[in-house]
Amino acid sequence: MDTEGVVAELAEKARVIRRHIIEMLGEAGSGHPGGSLSAADIVTALYFKEMRLDPTRPDWPDRDRFVLSKGHAAPVLYAALAERGYFPTEELATLRKLGSRLQGHPDMKKLPGVEISTGSLGQGLSVANGMALAARLDGRDYRVYALLGDGEIQEGQVWEAAMAAAYYALENLAVFIDYNGLQIDGPVNEVLAPEPVPEKWRAFGWHVVEIDGHDFRQILAALAEGRHTRGQPTAIVARTVKGKGVSFMENRVDWHGVAPKGDQIVQALKELA
DSSP, rough: OOOHHHHHHHHHHHHHHHHHHHHHHHHTTOOHHHHHHHTTHHHHHHIIIIIOOTTTTTTTTTTOOOEEGGGGHHHHHHHHHHHHHOOOEEEEEGOTTTTTTSSSSSSSSSSOOOSOOOTTTOHHHHHOOOOOOOHHHHHHOOEEEEEEEEGGGGSSSHHHHHHHHHTOOOTTTEEEEEEEEEEEEEEHHHOOOOOHHHHHHHHHTTTTEEEETTTHHHHHHHHHHHHTTSSEEEEEEOOOOTTTTTTTTTGGGGSSSSOOOHHHHHHHHHOOO
């Protein structure tokens, strides 16, 4: 398929994933729409173009791994896994309900395709490091991808892990920073400014790519650049819009962890039709 066709296909899949996010959060009555919607294009590119996966064998040793470090964005991961065929899309309606495999944060013991249980912010990169290093020690060629929030990189453990990844030259590791500029308490730069973000990752020894996190051409190009980088892990600083795709959620911090209701659901789905 040509580049235009790939981009169109990914854009359509991202639209479907965003609809799933709105529908499941509306049904649950709780959850995190803002950061799920901002990461939808990144996750779509990973699951429907980049990563080597076999949904019929979630434990396949040579599969690529994905770590959702910002675990509260579980709806975007669940939607992608369902669309990729790990479980029926009908199960998405059980989000956050008693007995469901789809809880507020991913649970690796319950849901196929979830590589690690996440939710305590700052820990995911350390786990991704371990997976990437294990590939080297085991002589396997799989790649590891992680998604961190921009508020999350205020955690000290992230920078310990960043230092370790560069020290071990984990060239099979690529990390996205979902830089939407907002966290639960307000604008990231007013809570604890992490800037200059690209320069900090470079200073820690990473190969850094800066992109528009909603441009599939840029996302795919950054991933390809990471695959061809030797001797360094890759950090992809993706500028995104919190609540992307739903006008009344975009760039609004109050949609960090509040589910849409009634007419809001109707309007959001109309905009994503």
